[in-house]
Amino acid sequence: MVNHTIDIYYFPLSPPSRCALLLIRALGLKHNIKIINIPAGEQMAPEFLKINPLHTIPAINDDGFILYDSHAIIKYLANQYGKDDSLCPKDPKKEAIVNQRLFFDATYLFPRFADFAGPTIFTGRSPSDESRKKLAEALQHIDNFLKNQQWIAGANMTIADFSIISSISTIDALGEFDLTTYGNVWQWYQRAKDAMSSFGYDEVNQTGATAFGEAFKSKLK
Ligand SMILES: N[C@@H](CCC(=O)N[C@@H](CS)C(=O)NCC(=O)O)C(=O)O
Known part of the structure; x- marks a missing residue:
């Protein structure tokens, strides 16, 4: 306790x-x-x-x-x-996959999101085609991660799902990418929101993601 x-x-x-x-x-x-x-x-x-x-x-x-x-x-x-190791597995191989997904968010997904949305948020410029292409490529990689598994790092929800959902929900809120075209991402996103609702997903994450999307859209006008 x-x-x-x-x-x-x-x-x-x-x-x-x-x-x-x-x-x-x-x-x-x-x-x-x-x-x-x-x-x-x-x-x-x-x-x-x-x-x-x-x-x-x-x-x-x-x-x-x-x-x-x-x-x-x-x-x-x-x-x-954690009450057990389910959110952050101790098995070295399972942990390595969790780490890979965390580093993917830190070094690949989030920077590409920032390159896409940052110029609009800070200067009102439209996102570049290059940044759109790069973010779409990152989304495709997540779709591939989820090909034969329900969660970002394997068969169970882990901290990797927390990391990726904070980025994905914000990307979704921009209204610039149709996530339903990334079928595995879309299904995982619904599954994860549902699983996280018991500890305040909407209040903690969705409200802020939506607010970011609104700020982005208002700068584009
Ligand atoms: N890799 C860092 C990125 C954190 C980050 O860039 N946070 C932004 C807000 S989304 C920030 O604090 N920016 C303020 C600044 O860089 O001065 C993490 O995952 O915590």
Whole structure:
């Protein structure tokens, strides 16, 4: 039983920060949300730079243990507080696949999403054809991951599903990609939303994803 409260530095529009909060909710951990308003530049405040010199959210403070990067955070929390190893398997091969999916989100999917949507959000420019092609390629890889399995890293839901759903839901909310054309992705997305609804999927993730999509669409006009 965990008695202390974990601080999470979070902003609803930020996919990785939603992913970390969703896992905190799945694990039923006591937490305190500290909003860092990214558009207002609050990540550059000296107090926050002491938490994360890289000035990104999410970050957590778990009883003095400070950690940043959503992928590192969800892996730590699942290992430290998971009631068993289902969310983060200890079997080396299963764990390796989870890691591969986390690194895929960190180094491939999320950067391609940011390259696609960032210029519109920050300057109102339309996404480039090149960034559209690259993000579509990333979606196709996820579709392939899911060819013979129900979840992103195998037969069970793991932290990899938390990571990928925060990005996918935001991509879906842009209204620029028809996810139903990626049949495996679309079915997994419905399955994952359903499985995560018991610990607050809509409130923690969907609301922020939809808000990001609205912000994107309003800048395109
Ligand atoms: N790999 C990082 C990416 C985090 C990230 O880029 N967060 C953005 C918001 S979505 C941020 O905090 N940007 C503010 C900045 O870079 O100054 C993670 O997964 O936590």
